[in-house]
Amino acid sequence: MIQLPAPLLTAAPARALIDEQISIKGRFLPPHCPVTVCARMHSEDDDLWEAFAHYNTNADGTVNLTKDHSVGGSYLGCEPMGLFWGLQPAPGAREGLRLRKKNVEIPYVVHMSLLEGHVSPGEGQSTELAAVTTERWYTAPGVKRIKIRQNGIVGTLFLPPGPGPFPAMLDLWGMGGALVEYRSALFASRGYASLSIAYIGHKELPGPQNRINVGASYFNSAFDLLRDHRQVCADRVGIIGLSFGVYLALRIATETGAKVRQKVQCLFLNLQLDQYIIEETLRAADKSQLFTRLSYPGAGHLIEPPYSPNSRISLWSVKPKKLITLWGGHLAPHAAAQEDAWKKILDFMENNLRR
Structure with missing residues (x-):
């Protein structure tokens, strides 16, 4: 029996300006199965922001946020950057938060994970299949x-x-x-x-x-x-x-x-x-x-x-x-x-x- 590689989640480019789109893909997954893609990030005040979306894998065991449609979560439909603009304060966060960059010489670091099933990030029993980290910058090299x-x-x-x-x-x-x-x-x-x-x-x-x-x-x-x-x-x-x-x-x-x-x-x-x-x-x-x-x-x-x-x-x-x-x-x-x-x-x- 041929053993498939472990599930993989990629985000390219891994380092990009805040106004640039990135490509998020999951591979080596069972076909036609429910998965959740989750993004989590801490602000400079250490408040947790998160977004998530539910997808169903394609026949080839992939999910591609550039062209596939979310069926639930923080947004619906084909939204390649929905995990970023959909970020909201995590449940239990301080009241009235607004995300504003203070130190432009360091990036936002966004941790993305691929979870088994259609789940919410706060559910303690979700199984992480793969993960990746991406950096979002306001300042390009040389500025x-x-x-x-x-x-x-x-x-x-x-x-x-x-x-x-x-x-x-x-x-x-x-x-x-x-x-x-x-x-x-x-x-x-x-x-x-x-x-x-x-x-x-x-x-x-x-x-x-x-x-x-x-x-x-x-x-x-x-x-x-x-x-x-x-x-x-x-x-x-x-x-x-x-x-x-x-x-x-x-x-x-x-x-x-x-x-x-x-x-x-x-x-x-x-x-x-x-x-x-x-x-x-x-x-x-x-x-x-x-x-x-x-x-x-x-x-x-x-x-x-x-x-x-x-x-x-x-x-x-x-x-x-x-x-x-x-x-x-x-x-x-x-x-x-x-x-x-x-x-x-x-x-x-x-x-x-x-x-």
Whole structure:
């Protein structure tokens, strides 16, 4: 009797940027049998996040997440990256968690396992058939991370490998506070210099930390600092914002006289207040004809780089009182929105900042 090799689970490439798809396959399994593929990962705060999906093996004893359909678990259907965007806090986790990368110089390490039968990760009697580990990075090899503390600006500049000069992005987040670097690191990994700045909730900014205590000159100075950097193309600088950062981006563009090469692309997520602010700001600057709106039904407010899990609710603050914020969105449509939006953002940057 010919003995089959032991079951095997592979993830390729084993090391990839966070916005890159990977191929997950199981082999050497009995044909037409139920299996579960599970992903587990600890955040930098040591909270456990997990996702799982139920599959039935093919006639040749394989399962291929790139083309096979999940029949249960964290998602349904053919979703090659569902184990990543489907990650959610494990049962019993702290309330209101949101997954945000703090140290972009180390990866997320995701442990994937192939389990016998259709089971849930928390079930103690599941049999592990095979396992593999993959690394998910925001920073590509050769990207430089530079601490910026200049002219009162608190930020981090990321530069792609090479001498430049590079097209660049000023990266603005919402009022969650702190210095958020991971989108800038990813932009640099895609060939753009990117400056991420803090403007609220950072110990090196004027207090109190729960208020914005910097004025328009702070943001304009940040734009000028990026534009004037010796490794940046001065006439090829864009601005991106999320949440309140969208308002700041439009304000900087109008107040600094930033050159708009073709059009302003804004991601509008079916929030009438957001639409009003954006359109009124552009109308006041006589640039309403440059407004391009993308609408994603079923997506939430927090559009992150692709394959990031959606936090439908998260803890906003604990002082002076506990505040939980509802961001909205459903897992699958939100994941599809993030993937499509990221592609359109990169295409827009390519068309307007490189050509």
